[in-house]
Amino acid sequence: MNEVLLVVGMALVTFLIRYPLLELVGKISLPDRLFKALRYVPPAVLAAIIVPSVIMLKGEIVLTPANPFLVAGLISALVAWRSQNLLLTVIIGMITLLAYRAIFSL
């Protein structure tokens, strides 16, 4: 494995996804409807990342207390909703996960 080619190729591919549209879309004017639609990108992507990692355990849907990620995820969601505080959510979510796994050896 040529590690230089590996890294250079991955870096180029990634940059060529991230940069060109930033340049091009600014030059042409985006239809108003499309611009409004893009407001839904953050919630859709965030939920698409979060939900599988919370409800799935080793590739299977596990909706029972045997799934520590589900428990920690629900607690985090509750904290986020009540406190609207990101740092508090991260801290309590991780403490919940580590404590829950330690107590029930999951």
Add this chain to the structure above:
Amino acid sequence: MIPLVVGAAPFGVIFGAVAIMNGLSPLAAVAMSAFVFAGSSQFIGVNLVASGATLPIIWLTTFVVNLRHALYSTTLAPYVKHLPRRWLILLGFLLTDEAFFTVVTRYNEPDESSHKHWYFLGAALALYVNWQIFTWIGIVAASTVDRDQLANLGLDFALTVTFTGMLIPSLKNRPILVAALVGGTVAVLTYHMPNNIGLMIAALAGVVAGVIAEGLQEEDRPDAKTQRREDAK
């Protein structure tokens, strides 16, 4: 911002460690974080290296895994169009999931500050430096900590929790809630598709659902109906 840096840190440590354990040289691991700077594709790239995949396969996979960033740059482009090219190149290079979610929130705030691109740069640079440092820590940790032990700690869950803390407060109206519900559901249904393709499909499905929900909501609003009736007269 600070919570995001905290949330991404364990992810960086795990990447550094996993890269070494999968046979990457420390220099290549450092270079990957420095030049690719895209967490999930770095993990997948390293796994592909370990499984003996060829370079074109790894590059192609990187492309598919990172395709969602095209949605981010499209979303942010209207806000940064006044900036010179060197700014766009720099911001484009630094555009990660975490940077995007932070920055889009800032741009959506109602104040008309003309310095929001400095916030963009600052946030993205903080995330960049953070990623480098914790990659190095992971590389060092790889030689001292047991691999399974590290994986079993569930530290990568920190990022999920961070994203939860960003998503929940943003669910302020019904179309946004619909976009999130559909995005999350489709992501589960497409979970077994290779190379994060499911994530892209889920994102698009969520966006479309949000737009549809917004359209339905406007139809329900009585004043919109009166308006339309008056227009028809």
